Amino acid sequence: MECHYCHKKGHLKKDCWKLKRDNKQQGKQEEVDRVIYCGHTTKDLPLTWIQPSSVPRCVSSQLKDFEWNGYVGREEEEQVLTYVLANSNCLKLATITLSLLTCEFESDFELAKKMTMDRLKDIPRVLTESQLITTRN
Numbered sequence: 001m002e003c004h005y006c007h008k009k010g011h012l013k014k015d016c017w018k019l020k021r022d023n024k025q026q027g028k029q030e031e032v033d034r035v036i037y038c039g040h041t042t043k044d045l046p047l048t049w050i051q052p053s054s055v056p057r058c059v060s061s062q063l064k065d066f067e068w069n070g071y072v073g074r075e076e077e078e079q080v081l082t083y084v085l086a087n088s089n090c091l092k093l094a095t096i097t098l099s100l101l102t103c104e105f106e107s108d109f110e111l112a113k114k115m116t117m118d119r120l121k122d123i124p125r126v127l128t129e130s131q132l133i134t135t136r137n
Helices: 017-025 075-087 106-121
Strands: 034-038 065-071 093-098 131-136
Touching: 065 075, 075 093, 075 106, 093 106, 106 131
Parallel strands: 034 065, 065 093, 093 131
Antiparallel strands: none
16 A cells, blocks of 8 residues: 555555645645544433534535444434534535344334434435435444
8 A cells, every 4th residue: 555645655645644744834724534423322321412603614625424333313413413414515425324222123123224214314415416324233
């Protein structure tokens, strides 16, 4: 593996220390094109969401790939997901891994997945061609 920035072997451009140093010296902010969020797997742990007063640039103009592991479907989680989908102008793929600990049988999971997808597909997205995928953990 070779970096496409410094051309040294052993790392990728996204991990390149020279690129990060050069960007910092030039006053450039580091680009964020992928976010992975690992949610809590129990409903006992509170998730609080306070919507920012303005949309961060990394969300509005850089985020291309969003992954949520452990999505339960609580109201607060849906608010966060709605915010990301509504404000990510470059988003191509959102992968939501459902945490359905109460589903004992595969048929229970498929029903819960369908119900969750029905709710999620109605969330407005700034890019309608972005893909929304659900999986099971």
